[in-house]
Amino acid sequence: MKSPLNFVVKKGGNIYDMHELGIWVSSFHIYSPNLNRNKLTVPGRRGAYLVNTQEDERHVRIVLQIETDSMQEFDALKHTIFDLFYSEEAFSIIRDITPDKEIFVMQEGEFDIENISDSDGEFEITLTMLDPYIYGPEKEAVFPSDVVSLNYKGTAPGDPIFDLEVLKPVTFALIQNQNDEYMMIGKPVNVDDQVPVEREQRIFWSHGDTLVGWTTGSNIDGTVAGTMASNGYKFYPINFGTGSGSWHGPAMKTSLPQVLEHFRVDAIVEFFNSAPSVGRLEIYLLAEDGDVISKIALRDTTPSRAATYGEARVGNAAVNYYMFNDTGATPSTWTNFFGMLRIGRYNDEWFAYIAKIDQTTGEHTARMYRSWRDTEGQFRKNLAQIQVHFGQLSSYTPITAMGIHDIKVFKWNPITQSEIPYIAREGDVITFDHKEKNILINGESHLDLKDFGARFFKLKPGENILTVYPEQSFNVTCRYRERFK
The missing domain is CATH 2.60.120.200 (Jelly Rolls)
Known part of the structure; x- marks a missing residue:
């Protein structure tokens, strides 16, 4: 019989199922979002001013039981568990009750497995979510035109990755949302006194x-x-x-x-x-x-x-x-x-x-x-x-x-002030990676081309209106994971 609270750990390219390891999950509790408020008090004024709010780390408390046939099996499984939850990097947990959701956790501090008998035991472990969100699977949205509406169903803002396959030479690439937040590289051509050229x-x-x-x-x-x-x-x-x-x-x-x-x-x-x-x-x-x-x-x-x-x-x-x-x-x-x-x-x-x-x-x-x-x-x-x-x-x-x-x-080719160089040609792929805050052309980082006022923006819960310029210059794909509080 499998615990209804069973989960798997994804670590180092491997998947470890608690049930298959002989571990019964008695309790699995994700703590609420943790908001850290920075406040300012002013003499003579009641209360305080809210300066900013920071979403802090969250915790996961899990209670597990193990049952083996001998002291030797118990000791071996105990050290398997120690190794499983110890990691220099965050590892992920996927619960059987929400197979389309994933959290990233790390062990902090020590824990002990208490003997119920020579071959049975129980332990409780608290894991830290440095990234305080629950993640859905990666989704992909292919833009049918230069202006699209993307319905983001997460409850916390998400980090999109835009891949722009270039259809013709361009001197700039820009994508913006309905809030006038934008990401851009290169420079548009002012047709009055500028011309595009092959640098x-x-x-x-x-x-x-x-x-x-x-x-x-x-x-x-x-x-x-x-x-x-x-x-x-x-x-x-x-x-x-x-x-x-x-x-x-x-x-x-x-x-x-x-x-x-x-x-x-x-x-x-x-x-x-x-x-x-x-x-x-x-x-x-x-x-x-x-x-x-x-x-x-x-x-x-x-x-x-x-x-x-x-x-x-x-x-x-x-x-x-x-x-x-x-x-x-x-x-x-x-x-x-x-x-x-x-x-x-x-x-x-x-x-x-x-x-x-x-x-x-x-x-x-x-x-x-x-x-x-x-x-x-x-x-x-x-x-x-x-x-x-x-x-x-x-x-x-x-x-x-x-x-x-x-x-x-x-x-x-040397260029003059009236000449604007092309930054990409047909077949190139421009990537605006808002997750890693990077800009790539054919896989090579090109943050040097970023427009001064451009920012890596997020997908907002609900409808996102996204517009791409120059028109009819790209095949656009947006990859993202919905995040939940």
């Missing part, structure tokens, strides 16, 4: 689907050897050839349709490494004479464990400056990497960026950005060619699960 103009795009138009590379930090191929969606190494005690492997290069002074190069790559293999993946930027003007790379040279280094270098092997050459926060930050490598230059300002990409959400994680100004003007050669390389070090077991999926090259 970043894509001039090259390889999908990794073919090596037609690419020729064997000639200038890497090591020896060009072996072969690479395309399987229709990425470049990858077939073999690394041979080398005399140094780096060696295949390299291919291609010329760009324009020679660029100001540029940005983005690449989507994979680098799945594990001990005892070592290897590297590199993207070189070459001048018209074939000299290396910069490179960005991933490498692992530790056969005893997996440790991925990100490398962003300005210059060639002889004369250079490194913007970064490390593993990130920890040796495992970029291990088993799928994500973006970026390097570029505008005037004498060099910049580099590396980030993993969550293949489910598309969000960039484990990010690192560095910039450096070439004040002496040492590295001013123009970009004319892109070269890709996969490498093996000496005779160490090579990393074979690596590939280059996508390479884009952008020309940076």
Whole structure:
């Protein structure tokens, strides 16, 4: 028989059912919302002024019984319970009587399991809801037009996440509610004296689907050897050839349709490494004479464990400056990497960026950005060619699960005060995440584009009138969870 008050705990990707663990839920009580009033008293005036109200944490009191067949089973289950409710992070509880509702709780303080007999016991635990709301399941609303009415049935305001799929180039994106609260990035164009322009103009795009138009590379930090191929969606190494005690492997290069002074190069790559293999993946930027003007790379040279280094270098092997050459926060930050490598230059300002990409959400994680100004003007050669390389070090077991999926090259065009740059193009996805207070374009954070007066607003209980601008520019989806007091 199962307790009518039974519940499950969701923790660390696992689900623990109290009934299946042999635990009877005798009592389950969620305390009321806890309002903390900040008041001001004034001499000579009765009562006080209300300064503000803060919704404080709430508590959940649960009484449970356990029944086993022996002292050994009792002791084992007791420690299972201790481990279940202990957590560095909040875990969630879903009750059988409300399977569509979820609360997030943490244990504070100690509790004890009192013996009723050698093999039976009872205990009471009080858990803390740092987030004082009860959550419903995630819902999704697809906007049929640029003005919609969304009926939010929660009793506490909710945090929406808006995904705007771009249908045509836009210089701004805005969504607002009936209370004139709005979120916006970019700038609208004043048609009297302004024009939209391409600040970043894509001039090259390889999908990794073919090596037609690419020729064997000639200038890497090591020896060009072996072969690479395309399987229709990425470049990858077939073999690394041979080398005399140094780096060696295949390299291919291609010329760009324009020679660029100001540029940005983005690449989507994979680098799945594990001990005892070592290897590297590199993207070189070459001048018209074939000299290396910069490179960005991933490498692992530790056969005893997996440790991925990100490398962003300005210059060639002889004369250079490194913007970064490390593993990130920890040796495992970029291990088993799928994500973006970026390097570029505008005037004498060099910049580099590396980030993993969550293949489910598309969000960039484990990010690192560095910039450096070439004040002496040492590295001013123009970009004319892109070269890709996969490498093996000496005779160490090579990393074979690596590939280059996508390479884009952008020309940076100077703009005037009367020109407003496009911020997104057809196929891009702009995300206004009002829950995490973040703005993303194709998974990359772009809080720098946020309008000064824009705010992350909430869905109000009842009807929400939401309007999107510019008109007919987006397919919009709103994701949210209704919250209850």
